[in-house]
Amino acid sequence: xxxxxxxxxxxxxxxxxxxxxxxxxxxxxxxxxxxxxxxxxxxxxxxxxxxxxxxxxxxxxxxxxxxxxxxxxxxxxxxxxxxxxxxxxxxxxxxxxxxxxxxxxxxxxxxxxxxxxxxxxxxxxxxxxxxxxxxxxxxxxxxxxxxxxxxxxxxxxxxxxxxxxxxxxxxxxxxxxxxxxxxxxx
Amino acid sequence: xxxxxxxxxxxxxxxxxxxxxxxxxxxxxxxxxxxxxxxxxxxxxxxxxxxxxxxxxxxxxxxxxxxxxxxxxxxxxxxxxxxxxxxxxxxxxxxxxxxxxxxxxxxxxxxxxxxxxxxxxxxxxxxxxxxxxxxxxxxxxxxxxxxxxxxxxxxxxxxxxxxxxxxxxxxxxx
Numbered sequence: 211x212x213x214x215x216x217x218x219x220x221x222x223x224x225x226x227x228x229x230x231x232x233x234x235x236x237x238x239x240x241x242x243x244x245x246x247x248x249x250x251x252x253x254x255x256x257x258x259x260x261x262x263x264x265x266x267x268x269x270x271x272x273x274x275x276x277x278x279x280x281x282x283x284x285x286x287x288x289x290x291x292x293x294x295x296x297x298x299x300x301x302x303x304x305x306x307x308x309x310x311x312x313x314x315x316x317x318x319x320x321x322x323x324x325x326x327x328x329x330x331x332x333x334x335x336x337x338x339x340x341x342x343x344x345x346x347x348x349x350x351x352x353x354x355x356x357x358x359x360x361x362x363x364x365x366x367x368x369x370x371x372x373x374x375x376x377x378x379x380x381x382x383x384x385x386x387x388x389x390x391x392x393x394x395x396x
Numbered sequence: 397x398x399x400x401x402x403x404x405x406x407x408x409x410x411x412x413x414x415x416x417x418x419x420x421x422x423x424x425x426x427x428x429x430x431x432x433x434x435x436x437x438x439x440x441x442x443x444x445x446x447x448x449x450x451x452x453x454x455x456x457x458x459x460x461x462x463x464x465x466x467x468x469x470x471x472x473x474x475x476x477x478x479x480x481x482x483x484x485x486x487x488x489x490x491x492x493x494x495x496x497x498x499x500x501x502x503x504x505x506x507x508x509x510x511x512x513x514x515x516x517x518x519x520x521x522x523x524x525x526x527x528x529x530x531x532x533x534x535x536x537x538x539x540x541x542x543x544x545x546x547x548x549x550x551x552x553x554x555x556x557x558x559x560x561x562x563x564x565x566x567x568x569x570x
Contacts, residue, residue, distance in 0.1 A: 225414050227427060228427070246439055
């Protein structure tokens with residue numbers, strides 16, 4: 211080492227950070243370390259919240275669907291008086307003139323062999339619906355078909371088939387109409 | 397355990413500060429550089445940085461913040477005239493202010509190479525790797541920087557005398 215090297219070493223070694231600055235850096239460093247994972251925690255919390263919200267919404271949908279199915283089953287078994295007796299859809303539509311929608315039969319071919327008895331006003335999940343009653347000429351089995359527009363809280367329901375108290379209920383959607391069919395369980 | 401780590405952190409901080417000084421030649425800027433670099437590394441890695449990483453981060457920050465803001469020339473070293481009479485300087489008396497003043501007259505790349513070589517003990521090849529240069533350039537730069545230092549200090553010692561030199565406060569020493 212030359213003398214100039216010695217002087218350079220001596221000069222640089224004499225340079226130190228002020229102690230208050232060192233404390234400032236070390237304090238900030240501890241804080242930085244503590245908050246290092248803050249973005250990851252925030253993302254995890256957001257994901258958890260999203261999962262909880264989705265689970266809650268899913269639970270509401272399931273709950274609403276279950277209530278609608280139960281309502282359809284109850285309407286079917288109580289055998290309430292028909293508001294209109296009709297053997298065709300046009301006559302039924304005329305009789306249930308207060309309905310703000312057209313009654314359309316679903317694509318299910320089973321309805322081609324059933325005989326329409328008539329219909330009545332009813333509600334499904336608080337939505338005005340038409341309750342159509344059919345009879346199977348062969349077995350004399352009674353069928354209830356509930357027809358209501360696909361809107362409001364019905365839009366959040368999912369297709370489902372259940373059996374409750376001896377009644378088989380099927381809920382589904384076709385185009386802009388929600389249908390529920392109830393009959394005695396086989 | 398905690399005390400050892402604190403001591404080691406302080407050693408690294410001071411080494412980083414000296415390295416920053418070799419780049420910026422300004423005490424306040426150097427404190428800010430080492431501060432920013434240290435916090436940035438803690439935030440990224442969650443632990444105290446090692447020296448090469450700390451130096452690299454300080455260098456990057458220096459280039460980003462200071463070179464652009466002040467348009468500091470950090471370009472290729474250009475050869476200057478070689479001086480004779482080195483031995484006369486070797487024998488001369490230098491005090492800290494003279495050294496600081498003379499270092500201040502060097503370019504940042506020259507001060508950096510000198511610091512890394514003389515104080516930190518890195519080889520020319522290591523310095524070349526750290527600074528993105530080549531070994532030959534580093535060796536040449538080291539030789540010329542020392543030559544210029546010797547020439548300047550020799551000249552200052554003769555012309556000004558120690559009292560005059562002390563009056564010339566280095567940048568950022570207030």
